[in-house]
Amino acid sequence: MQEKxxxxxxxxxxxxxxxxxxxxxxxxxxxxxxxxxxxxGNGSHVTKAVDRVSFTVRQGEFIGVxxxxxxxxxxxxxxxxxxxxxxxxxxxxxxxxxxxxPPARRAFNTGCPEGxxxxxxxxxPSARRAFDTGCPNSEVDxxxxxxxxxxxxxxxxxGFVFQEYNxxxxxxxxxxxxxxxxxRRQKKEEIQKRCTELLExxxxxxxxxxxxxxxxxxxxxxxxxxxxxxxxxxxxxxxxPTGALDSHSAQTLLETFTEMNEKLKATIFMVTHDAxxxxxxxxxxxxxxxxxxHELVRGxxxxxxxxxxxxxxxxxxxxxxxxxx
Ligand SMILES: Nc1ncnc2c1ncn2[C@@H]1O[C@H](COP(=O)(O)OP(=O)(O)OP(=O)(O)O)[C@@H](O)[C@H]1O
Ligand SMILES: [Mg+2]
Numbered sequence: 083m084q085e086k087x088x089x090x091x092x093x094x095x096x097x098x099x100x101x102x103x104x105x106x107x108x109x110x111x112x113x114x115x116x117x118x119x120x121x122x123g124n125g126s127h128v129t130k131a132v133d134r135v136s137f138t139v140r141q142g143e144f145i146g147v148x149x150x151x152x153x154x155x156x157x158x159x160x161x162x163x164x165x166x167x168x169x170x171x172x173x174x175x176x177x178x179x180x181x182x183x184p185p186a187r188r189a190f191n192t193g194c195p196e197g198x199x200x201x202x203x204x205x206x207p208s209a210r211r212a213f214d215t216g217c218p219n220s221e222v223d224x225x226x227x228x229x230x231x232x233x234x235x236x237x238x239x240x241g242f243v244f245q246e247y248n249x250x251x252x253x254x255x256x257x258x259x260x261x262x263x264x265x266r267r268q269k270k271e272e273i274q275k276r277c278t279e280l281l282e283x284x285x286x287x288x289x290x291x292x293x294x295x296x297x298x299x300x301x302x303x304x305x306x307x308x309x310x311x312x313x314x315x316x317x318x319x320x321x322x323p324t325g326a327l328d329s330h331s332a333q334t335l336l337e338t339f340t341e342m343n344e345k346l347k348a349t350i351f352m353v354t355h356d357a358x359x360x361x362x363x364x365x366x367x368x369x370x371x372x373x374x375x376h377e378l379v380r381g382x383x384x385x386x387x388x389x390x391x392x393x394x395x396x397x398x399x400x401x402x403x404x405x406x407x
Pocket of ligand 1: 122123129130131149150151152154155156157158187355
């Protein structure tokens with residue numbers, strides 16, 4: 083980074099200090115990312131895709147990650163979503179909204195009379211030890227979980243929205259949403275009720291009986307959002323969710339994300355190249371060569387003011403990103 087850029091960032095002041103440091107969890111913490119590294123390759127051909135990154139995501143935050151192509155955005159998202167495993171470091175999820183034990187038990191309850199679940203052996207005490215990592219913190223380090231438990235963890239806590247929608251073409255929009263809930267063996271009436279709620283919320287009730295190839299890109303993406311929200315995930319992860327959309331559909335999707343964030347209190351982690359999309363976030367982390375080099379917080383600013391602030395950062399970093407609008 084050049085001297086003028088360094089001065090700019092000093093003036094703006096980073097609020098990253100202390101983020102993700104062990105022991106800094108409080109009641110509002112959703113995820114702590116502590117010294118996470120992901121390297122690809124070996125010997126003289128090592129790529130540091132994510133290079134000692136630490137930060138904290140708070141519950142109910144709408145957080146964006148920006149960076150040039152190859153800066154490590156998708157890798158970081160894949161680590162948070164357990165799709166990929168870290169080379170080093172830890173990722174702690176808070177499993178209790180209030181920081182007290184009972185909700186943490188309920189979060190993982192799939193029928194054990196004691197309220198403890200995810201035990202491979204079916205015995206409560208071992209499951210308890212694995213997931214009850216010291217109430218009232220009730221955090222779980224996903225970098226330490228076995229593949230079986232990771233799969234349960236994903237199913238119970240995460241929702242995904244991809245650039246390419248990933249809907250099943252042989253199912254209607256409604257069935258695509260329902261499928262996510264069926265996998266968790268919920269009651270039929272509950273599935274139907276939740277599905278109707280989501281179809282309304284996302285404005286696609288009138289096309290629910292259509293197949294994905296019969297609706298627009300925007301409607302497909304809203305269906306993908308509904309599917310991601312079906313199980314009330316702790317965290318919604320989105321990698322370039324507006325990448326395949328025209329500007330009107332992109333705006334509708336971003337407004338939907340904002341609504342999900344504000345009304346449903348969904349915590350959202352969104353990767354984007356695009357300053358316009360990023361301006362909907364409450365906070366943005368800027369990645370370069372696998373490191374976080376800056377952070378912006380929207381605070382009380384209007385979206386337009388925040389967009390200008392984002393564009394300022396991008397222009398100082400060589401404007402390697404797109405700035406649609
Ligand atoms: N499976 C892999 N094997 C080897 N190198 C990889 C792999 N996945 C990613 N990389 C490398 O890690 C770095 C970060 O990649 P990543 O996909 O996270 O970037 P990105 O910021 O999402 O880029 P884009 O904006 O193009 O999607 C790149 O240098 C990439 O080539
Ligand atoms: Mg990517």
